Amino acid sequence: MPRLRHLRPLLASSALAALAALAALAAGASPLLGCKRSSASAGHAGTKEDPFVVGMSQCNLGEPWRVQMNEDLKAAAAKHPEIRLVLKDAQNRSDTQRAQVEELVNEGIDLLIISPKEAAPLTKPVAEAFKKGIPVIVLDRAVEGDQFTTFIGADNKKIGREAGKWIAATLGDKGGNVVELEGLMTSTPGQDRHAGFLEGIDLKAHPSIKIVFTADMQWLEPNARKEMSSALATNPQIDLVYAHNDPGAHGAFLAAKESGREKSMKFVGIDALPHEGVQYVKDGVLQATFAYPTGGAEAIDSALKLLRKDTVPKQVVLGTKSYTSESAAKGGEAIP
Numbered sequence: 001m002p003r004l005r006h007l008r009p010l011l012a013s014s015a016l017a018a019l020a021a022l023a024a025l026a027a028g029a030s031p032l033l034g035c036k037r038s039s040a041s042a043g044h045a046g047t048k049e050d051p052f053v054v055g056m057s058q059c060n061l062g063e064p065w066r067v068q069m070n071e072d073l074k075a076a077a078a079k080h081p082e083i084r085l086v087l088k089d090a091q092n093r094s095d096t097q098r099a100q101v102e103e104l105v106n107e108g109i110d111l112l113i114i115s116p117k118e119a120a121p122l123t124k125p126v127a128e129a130f131k132k133g134i135p136v137i138v139l140d141r142a143v144e145g146d147q148f149t150t151f152i153g154a155d156n157k158k159i160g161r162e163a164g165k166w167i168a169a170t171l172g173d174k175g176g177n178v179v180e181l182e183g184l185m186t187s188t189p190g191q192d193r194h195a196g197f198l199e200g201i202d203l204k205a206h207p208s209i210k211i212v213f214t215a216d217m218q219w220l221e222p223n224a225r226k227e228m229s230s231a232l233a234t235n236p237q238i239d240l241v242y243a244h245n246d247p248g249a250h251g252a253f254l255a256a257k258e259s260g261r262e263k264s265m266k267f268v269g270i271d272a273l274p275h276e277g278v279q280y281v282k283d284g285v286l287q288a289t290f291a292y293p294t295g296g297a298e299a300i301d302s303a304l305k306l307l308r309k310d311t312v313p314k315q316v317v318l319g320t321k322s323y324t325s326e327s328a329a330k331g332g333e334a335i336p
């Protein structure tokens with residue numbers, strides 16, 4: 001059962017309020033997001049005139065999937081005049097993200113949504129916000145421990161496992177040489193997509209499959225392209241590339257194309273944005289991708305519940321789908 005700690009302490013007297021305002025000033029807090037009160041506990045009314053302030057800390061906006069997440073959050077929030085969304089972009093730096101979370105808390109938000117870059121460095125600021133009584137929704141990538149209100153995201157281990165199973169089946173009895181390009185391994189989806197993949201591909205049951213090259217491309221297409229160039233240089237035979245996201249798979253494809261080898265191997269990614277991964281599959285650039293929903297709409301839904309003092313589960317698991325050369329045009333295939 002989730003430990004819901006979203007009841008903000010109320011300042012009992014104006015003397016206390018003045019003290020809190022002084023403390024906020026001393027801590028270098030910036031003006032309170034349009035709110036007249038002065039403390040980390042915002043206590044907005046949740047009306048059109050005085051909407052709840054929802055702070056969103058996004059780890060970066062350099063990748064299409066994160067741009068989509070923010071779009072999904074904004075579209076869902078726009079339907080609710082009783083909330084106001086304040087978005088921060090940490091530009092892919094954990095120290096920046098940590099500072100931005102602290103800033104949002106000091107500015108007086110009613111609820112925090114965070115999609116953290118890495119688990120360890122963001123655990124403490126998230127726990128501190130939570131301990132102050134601010135409801136915290138952790139979205140997509142996890143933090144350590146349980147000092148947050150709810151986690152929303154798809155099951156990355158399952159997605160990795162499904163990719164592994166698909167790859168084993170596609171390579172068949174003949175097997176082949178596989179390259180794995182990992183997402184940032186200090187982030188939980190990278191760890192889970194790797195662990196799930198190893199379960200799904202089951203190398204013991206498929207001795208003709210070999211993982212010949214593994215590298216951490218940190219979710220970034222240019223890194224994936226560079227790592228793939230090294231893989232190509234040292235491996236005369238590569239049959240398939242499994243990348244932990246679609247930008248990674250596309251980067252690998254570009255590297256293979258550069259050396260004229262793209263037709264001799266298959267490329268598998270994760271994310272399946274309609275205008276990115278799914279399009280790559282339709283274009284024959286990738287042979288498969290697995291959906292990784294952004295959870296933007298679900299996060300706003302949970303935020304509204306929490307702000308209205310309703311309970312939400314400690315974890316909300318989002319579903320996935322596969323898109324292959326056969327199924328992409330038909331809208332993919334649900335994975336139960």
Ligand code: FRU
Pocket residue numbers: 063065066140141183187189219244245246247270271292
């Ligand atoms: C974007 C991204 C996605 C990936 C997700 C994992 O930053 O790399 O491509 O699915 O993060 O958290």
